[in-house]
Amino acid sequence: RLHRLYLRGRHYNPDELAKTWELEGIGMASRLAWRIYIPVIVNGERVSWTTRAIGNTSMRYISAKEDEERLPHKHCLYGVDYACHSVVIVEGPADVWRIGPGAVALFGTAYTTAQVKALARFPFRFILFDNEVRAQEQAHKLADDLGCFPGRTTILQCRAKDPGCMKDRELKELRDYVGLNA
Numbered sequence: 001r002l003h004r005l006y007l008r009g010r011h012y013n014p015d016e017l018a019k020t021w022e023l024e025g026i027g028m029a030s031r032l033a034w035r036i037y038i039p040v041i042v043n044g045e046r047v048s049w050t051t052r053a054i055g056n057t058s059m060r061y062i063s064a065k066e067d068e069e070r071l072p073h074k075h076c077l078y079g080v081d082y083a084c085h086s087v088v089i090v091e092g093p094a095d096v097w098r099i100g101p102g103a104v105a106l107f108g109t110a111y112t113t114a115q116v117k118a119l120a121r122f123p124f125r126f127i128l129f130d131n132e133v134r135a136q137e138q139a140h141k142l143a144d145d146l147g148c149f150p151g152r153t154t155i156l157q158c159r160a161k162d163p164g165c166m167k168d169r170e171l172k173e174l175r176d177y178v179g180l181n182a
Contacts, residue, residue, distance in 0.1 A: 075114035109138035120149035
């Protein structure tokens with residue numbers, strides 16, 4: 001119940017998130033108490049996971065340890081199974097939930113060679129990181145790293161502090177611009 005309230009408070013539909021992204025709530029568990037369980041799904045299989053705290057804590061995200069995942073989550077793109085031609089690259093799962101299918105997350109601004117290779121297969125790549133200096137520097141670095149691959153990489157910025165907080169109108173404009181509403 002608290003998980004659903006948290007998601008509604010962030011303007012998400014808990015039922016849609018559970019259905020589309022297979023989210024689950026974690027209650028009184030020792031290491032992961034009061035978190036949202038976020039499976040990392042690649043080719044229809046759960047290969048790893050991360051969690052998001054529903055309260056105020058310094059550790060917003062806690063992810064699977066190496067021995068708890070079939071494929072390292074930092075080698076994956078969260079949401080990749082719902083992406084096809086154009087892809088919006090964001091930092092975290094909550095940003096993906098807000099943008100919807102066609103967005104993929106890197107689990108932070110740091111990225112791996114495996115993630116760059118996975119992104120390279122998309123002909124149109126739009127990087128939309130948070131509006132802070134460090135995040136924007138990483139966005140430019142990622143764009144440079146993707147620049148040697150065929151296709152087009154564009155850096156975008158939203159008016160909100162991060163993509164997960166975009167207003168509906170801005171979200172529609174973004175989805176129209178990158179071709180996700182087609």
